[in-house]
Structure formats: C-alpha cells, structure tokens
Amino acid sequence: MISLKDHMWLESRILENKMQQPLRGIVGVLISFIMFYALWWIFMDVRGIMRWYTPQYGYMYIRWILIVVIWQAYIFNFWPFTKFRETSHPIVSGLGLIAVNFALVGAVIWGFFYNFLGKFSIPYLSVDGLTKLGMTQFYAREYSSLAILMFAAIASWLSPIVPVCFNNQPWHNMKQPARGITVFLVTLFASVLCFFCLMHPHYHVLFWPWQEYAAAYPWWFNFAHTLHGNFNVGWVMCGTVAIWLLEVTFDRYPFALIKNKIVRGIVGFFGVLAFAMLIFFAFNFVQDLSWGPAVDGAKRIYAPDWRYLHSGELAIMMLIPAMILNFYFDNGPKKYGPAVNIALRMLIILVGMGVFHFLYYKFSPGLLGTQAGYSHPQQFPMAPGILFICCMLFHNWFMDFWPGKKRVGHVETMLDENGDEIGKEKEAETGFVPGNLAGAYCETAQPSAVNGKPATAMYKHVE
Amino acid sequence: MSVSRRNFLKGLAVGGTAGYFAMAGVTSTVMKDMFLPDEPVGDDDIGEIKSVKVTQVSETSWFDNPILVNDMQKAGGLLVNQYIIPWTHEGVKIGFNGDNSGGYSALLDIEFLDGSKKKILFDCGWNTAWMDECFKREGVDKMLENHEIDLMFVTHEHFDHYWGIESVLKHHQEIPVAVPKGFYQEGFDLLQGKHFDIAKVKNDYPHKGKVTVRESGKVHHLYPGVASITFDSSIITRVKGEQAMVLNVKDKGLVVITGCCHMGIISLLQEVRHRVKGGKKIYAIQGGLHISPFEDWDPQYDDLIKAIPAYGIEVMACNHCTGYLTAEKMVKAGLPVVQGTARFKSKKKLFLGNGDQVMFG
Numbered sequence A: 001m002i003s004l005k006d007h008m009w010l011e012s013r014i015l016e017n018k019m020q021q022p023l024r025g026i027v028g029v030l031i032s033f034i035m036f037y038a039l040w041w042i043f044m045d046v047r048g049i050m051r052w053y054t055p056q057y058g059y060m061y062i063r064w065i066l067i068v069v070i071w072q073a074y075i076f077n078f079w080p081f082t083k084f085r086e087t088s089h090p091i092v093s094g095l096g097l098i099a100v101n102f103a104l105v106g107a108v109i110w111g112f113f114y115n116f117l118g119k120f121s122i123p124y125l126s127v128d129g130l131t132k133l134g135m136t137q138f139y140a141r142e143y144s145s146l147a148i149l150m151f152a153a154i155a156s157w158l159s160p161i162v163p164v165c166f167n168n169q170p171w172h173n174m175k176q177p178a179r180g181i182t183v184f185l186v187t188l189f190a191s192v193l194c195f196f197c198l199m200h201p202h203y204h205v206l207f208w209p210w211q212e213y214a215a216a217y218p219w220w221f222n223f224a225h226t227l228h229g230n231f232n233v234g235w236v237m238c239g240t241v242a243i244w245l246l247e248v249t250f251d252r253y254p255f256a257l258i259k260n261k262i263v264r265g266i267v268g269f270f271g272v273l274a275f276a277m278l279i280f281f282a283f284n285f286v287q288d289l290s291w292g293p294a295v296d297g298a299k300r301i302y303a304p305d306w307r308y309l310h311s312g313e314l315a316i317m318m319l320i321p322a323m324i325l326n327f328y329f330d331n332g333p334k335k336y337g338p339a340v341n342i343a344l345r346m347l348i349i350l351v352g353m354g355v356f357h358f359l360y361y362k363f364s365p366g367l368l369g370t371q372a373g374y375s376h377p378q379q380f381p382m383a384p385g386i387l388f389i390c391c392m393l394f395h396n397w398f399m400d401f402w403p404g405k406k407r408v409g410h411v412e413t414m415l416d417e418n419g420d421e422i423g424k425e426k427e428a429e430t431g432f433v434p435g436n437l438a439g440a441y442c443e444t445a446q447p448s449a450v451n452g453k454p455a456t457a458m459y460k461h462v463e
Numbered sequence B: 001m002s003v004s005r006r007n008f009l010k011g012l013a014v015g016g017t018a019g020y021f022a023m024a025g026v027t028s029t030v031m032k033d034m035f036l037p038d039e040p041v042g043d044d045d046i047g048e049i050k051s052v053k054v055t056q057v058s059e060t061s062w063f064d065n066p067i068l069v070n071d072m073q074k075a076g077g078l079l080v081n082q083y084i085i086p087w088t089h090e091g092v093k094i095g096f097n098g099d100n101s102g103g104y105s106a107l108l109d110i111e112f113l114d115g116s117k118k119k120i121l122f123d124c125g126w127n128t129a130w131m132d133e134c135f136k137r138e139g140v141d142k143m144l145e146n147h148e149i150d151l152m153f154v155t156h157e158h159f160d161h162y163w164g165i166e167s168v169l170k171h172h173q174e175i176p177v178a179v180p181k182g183f184y185q186e187g188f189d190l191l192q193g194k195h196f197d198i199a200k201v202k203n204d205y206p207h208k209g210k211v212t213v214r215e216s217g218k219v220h221h222l223y224p225g226v227a228s229i230t231f232d233s234s235i236i237t238r239v240k241g242e243q244a245m246v247l248n249v250k251d252k253g254l255v256v257i258t259g260c261c262h263m264g265i266i267s268l269l270q271e272v273r274h275r276v277k278g279g280k281k282i283y284a285i286q287g288g289l290h291i292s293p294f295e296d297w298d299p300q301y302d303d304l305i306k307a308i309p310a311y312g313i314e315v316m317a318c319n320h321c322t323g324y325l326t327a328e329k330m331v332k333a334g335l336p337v338v339q340g341t342a343r344f345k346s347k348k349k350l351f352l353g354n355g356d357q358v359m360f361g
Helices: A023-044 A056-075 A082-087 A090-120 A127-132 A137-158 A161-165 A178-198 A202-206 A230-248 A261-291 A304-328 A338-368 A382-398 A432-442 B005-027 B029-035 B065-075 B128-138 B140-145 B165-169 B185-191 B265-275 B299-311 B324-332
Strands: A013-017 A405-410 A460-462 B049-058 B105-112 B117-122 B151-153 B177-180 B211-214 B219-223 B226-234 B240-249 B253-258 B282-288 B315-319 B357-360
Touching: A023 A056, A023 A304, A023 A338, A023 A382, A056 A090, A056 A137, A056 A161, A056 A178, A056 A382, A082 A090, A090 A127, A090 A137, A090 A382, A127 A137, A137 A178, A137 A202, A137 A230, A137 B065, A161 A178, A161 A230, A161 A261, A178 A230, A202 B299, A230 A261, A230 A304, A261 A304, A261 B029, A304 A338, A304 A382, A304 B299, A338 A382, B049 B128, B049 B240, B105 B128, B105 B140, B117 B140, B128 B140, B128 B165, B177 B226, B177 B240, B226 B265, B253 B265, B265 B282, B265 B299, B282 B357, B299 B324, B315 B324, B315 B357
Parallel strands: A013 A460, B117 B151, B151 B177, B177 B211, B253 B282, B282 B315
Antiparallel strands: A013 A405, B049 B105, B049 B357, B105 B117, B219 B226, B226 B240, B240 B253
C-alpha cells in the first residue's frame, strides 16, 4: 500500500481558491507570462543580456528545462526537496525549485553531454569535440546544441508516458527515490533508443564526407522527401502535445476506463501515437492548403522539412491554450458528458490556437526580438512557446498557482497494490461508447491510450 | 465506472474504422486534388535580349570565415541587427589590409535585340577600400564617373551587398537605385549619408537620385527582356526582403541572376516558372545561392542538390554564398558548375571568382 500523496504528490494537493474567476485566471496567466518574459529577456532575446538564442544554443536549454521539470514533479515527486516543497511559501518554493531545475539542466548539458557522451562516444554532442575536428566554434556549438535538443524532444515525448499512460505501473508501489530512479532510467533508455533511430541518421548527412559507417542513411527520405531529422522532430512534438492534451484536456478519457493498468498503458501509448500522427498529417495538410504543396529541395515555407517542423510548432501552439484552459480557467466546460465536454474544450482550444498564432506572428518581432515572417532558418516558435509552457508548469507545480490559489493540505487516500483508491466502489459496466471514442480518437484501428486517474484530479479542489 | 472488454473492443473497432477512413480522407490524393490549386504556368512576357555578360567584380564578402561567424556569435547570434554588430576590421591576416570585410558586386552588360546596351551594377559590396580597388580593376569607377551605368540594383540590405554604397556614390551620386521592399530605415539613412559607429559603416556621399522600392508578389519589367522579382524573405542579421533578376536570352532561355538568394534557389526557380513566360526552360543561374556561406551544413541542402537536376539548368555560374562545400557536392552530383580562376583573393577554382566573366547568349 502507498498513499496517493506518495504516489503522485501533485494529484493529492488540495487547493483553495483565493480569487474569483476571471480575475484568478487572468492573474495566473499574467504571472506565468511575466516569468516567461523575464527569462526570455535575460537569457534568450537577441537584444537582451545573455543572448543565447543564437538560436540552437538557447533553444537547447529551453528544451531541457521542460524535461527536467517533468522529472522533478512527475517522476521524482520533488524528491529530495519534498519537505521544502511542502513547507515553503510558494514564491520561495518556486524560486528554489527553478534554481534546482536550472542547475540540473546545466549538469545534464555540461556534464552528461559535453563532457561525458560528447567526449567518450559521439563528438557531435560536444562543442569541444567538434572544434577539435576543425569546425568553427559557433557552428560547433549550434550543431551540438541541435543534437542535444533533439534528444530532449524525444525525452519530452517519452518521459510523461510512464506516469500518464501507465500510472507508474508496474513500479507504482515503490517509494521515492527508487521509483523515480527506475522510471527515469526506463524512459532514458527508451529515449536513447529512439534518438539513435530517429535522429542519429540526420548526422549521416550533416557532415562531409557522409558518415556512412557511423550512422544509417535517413530511412525516411523516400516518403518524407527530406533527409532532415525535422521529419521526426515534427511528429515527435505532435506526440508530446498529444500526451499532454490527453492529460489536461481529455482527462485521460477514454483510456482511463480500461481497468487493467498495463493494458491501459499499452493501449494508451499507441493511442497517443496515432493521435499524434493525426495532428501531424492534419497540420501538414493545412499548410499545403495555405501555401501550396511543399517543393522538394526548397527552403523556408516550401521546404518539406520545415513543413514537418512547423506541424510540431503548430501543435505547441495548440497545447498552450489547452494548458491555459486547464490551469487557469478550471478546464471548462464540465457540465456535460465527458465526450461533449472534451469536444467543447477542443473547440475552445482550436480558437485559442488561432488567436495565439495571430498574436505570435504579429507581435513577436517587437516583443521577443525575432524576425517577421513564418519561416526563418534561424528561429523557432517552439522556443518561446515551450519556455512559456515551462513557466506555466513552474507556476502550477512549484507554486500552487500563487496568488490565485493556496494549497491547504493533501487528501488522505491510500492506494491498494493495483494503484486503485481503497474503498472506491465499482460502477456500472459499460464499454461500447468509450471504446468507440477511443477508436475514433486513435484514428487508425490500432488500440489506444492512457491511464487511470482523470487529470482534473491533478489536484483536489475546494471553493 | 468499469469497462467491459468485449464492448470496449467492439467500440474500438467501429470508432477506429471510422477514424481510419476520416484520416485517410483528409490526407488522400483525392482531397488534395480537390482543394489544392493546379500549378500555375507563367504568362508574363518580359521580352528578349541578345546577350548578357556578367563580370564578377567581387564575390569575396569576407576573408576569414571563423572571424566573421565569431563576430555574430559574440553579438548574440544570427538574428542580431547587423548595424549593432562590431565587425572585425583589423588584424586579420588573410584580410584586405587586415580588414575582414570584402563585398559582393557584379557588373551586367546587357545587349538588346536592336544592338543597344545597358549596364547594371548588381550590388556594391561592403568594405569601401576593397570595393574601390575592385571597381578600379574592372573599370567600374570610370563607368560610374561617365554615367555609363544605368542602375544600381541592390539585391538586399546585407552588409556585404550594400554597405559599400559609398564606393559607388563617390563617383555618381545621382545613379538610380532599386531596392527590395523590406529595407529598414537604417538602410535608407546610410544611403543619405549616415554613419553607424558600432558596425563601422558610413557614407559621406548622400544619394541624390531616384530610389525605387520594389514590392514582392509581381514581376517588375526593367527593360525589354529584363525583369526583377522580389521575395518577402526574413534573413539573418535581421534583414528582410531580397530581389533577383531574370533575363530572357534569345535562343537560350531564361537566365536568373541572384545576389544571395536567401529565398532559396528552388523557390526562385518555381516563382519564375509560375510567373514568367518561358519559365519552364531556365537556361542558367548566376550568383550566390546561399547554401553554405559559412561552410556550415544542413541536410536540407542535400535535399536541394538532389532536387536541382529536375530543373534542367545548363549553366550554373554560382559563387559567393553558395559555399565551396556546396560547389564540391554539386560537381560530384554532376551539376554544370562553371569553374573559376581563383584570382584576386578568391580562394578556390571551384566556382566563378573575382574578376571572372561569364557570357550568356
């Protein structure tokens, strides 16, 4: 047996509203935006202080901040800072855990990649490794940053799968840090495998002469019409967005209805994958409609690889309103059946995505120091988009939505050996409708997706 | 609520089948045929010329690649405004008198069907000391003084293509200037005599002639057989907009001349195909193709090299920001790259260099 708090700290939170809507939501979004803008100005903006958005170098850090925040909150339940998280004022907790996040990101990039993997295995993961081979320092840093951020892109897709799809099964009864370390190692292993299949072939052709003895030829060329790894980056990002939509918008529905958690996890994983592919191909098609078909060998908006990448960028633009709706506006509507609620939320999210898309391309040159235009080989809307998402996660996971909400305790629920709440009664048997929804949701006849507890129970809530 | 496995699977089958057909429908060829427009065929008749001779006044925009890239990195990367980057102007061993800046400029001698001729200066370089020497070498300074050059065609606002404007205006302040839409105020200010201290660029000879700003999205007819097309491209160091020239050489076909071609050579060829009559047959391209200007690489460039043969181009007189690495790969891929002579500080014979000439027609 294990308590819900030990199992998933965030889900056991009891948050009390300190403000009424819509003020609470607006204040929350503003706080996240202020955090985002301060970080952007200090570290990224080409007119700012550190100017790391060169672009790949800064983009790499942003990607890793996202992964590490998932590790901190979802996989390690804030261990070894759980007591600090529980007892500190939200601002202190936020600042402290953000500092830990940044330190871990630095350790991963400078320690694990630059000075370990880059030094002893693959030179393209290290700035020094590439400069020693004669590359200019700038491109050595940009190339290695691209490789390291590609790794992060895969990890951001795979890291949430164990907690979200599998509900941490089969390690759900382990205590921290054993469970965190186990899940971390499993997802790290999966990420490494995927990196070698999805991204490493990109490096076959990046260097001249082609590295045919060290990496496979990009296997996707014949059907994707590009040698660039952006093909995989695009659909992997759609996968990341799909899993978070499942968590924040779909309340893990309908996969939460599958009783066996391992089956639910497997079905959930493939369901998310299928949903990701739907998003990916649909956004590609939307681009074809907007600008005409991609042209082999072209650059910018006509480049096939950029179109794939932009599908991932559009998916991120869809995730942002979904997270705002969930985090700050109570994930409404909630008064209808699950299917109707989800459909209405998706409608709101798509409208929000359109608004965000318009605002981003209209104001980002002045606001973020980027350049006007949809396609630019040196800028990525995903960079500011993901940093803003990180700030919303900081505000929720590290700061309990201060000042709009206050954490007043945790629910005292014990889970049995299956991870189910003890004492929860069985309800009527059903199946066809959720199965039908799951199938449609997955788009292909492949079985589908995810885990147990509705995501709205990411915290308990009292008025 | 628990779930019946049998019912769930039944639902899964129904929903999945419906979903499959919905997805297949959205991405199907039938849907694409229904919603996507047919590829347009160019019908804009720009006329014909007899010939055009291109003299590469300078294709060496900078002399030491790592130093230039390092300048941008120190300033904050590839998106920083070019006018606030402290470029290296001294102490460069392989530079011109220690200065790392050079410049891109070409002279176009056009002969029309009736035998008349016009000259166009295609970009004006960066370092005025270097450009003065290059102009002298090719006689451009005298042509300017004698008002023999009819147009100063600025492809885009980049430092290496435009900041040498003083070297032109010191000889001919009234020369008509054509720039693409997207020029920033700093660019117009430089034309009018402003100094930019951080970037160390200046012009002491304010322009007194006509300035034409060419919009994107249409073909601009300059002379019979000569036209330009502008692209609304966002480019590194905050530059926006670039224009290229299209000339229709009798009995040969279209010749496309570029400065840097940041919009991409395939996009340029496509635009010509879609707008200009005879665009299906592009005979030659000349100038920078902006593929590996810093000898960097991206698999997208391999996509390009694989795609170019389908366009049937007979002469590729590329140079400058095309990059030596690209030229090497193009030659290996069997593309008709014109070799240069590697004189006047051009480093390799892989492509057309400083002082080299190419004749179309």
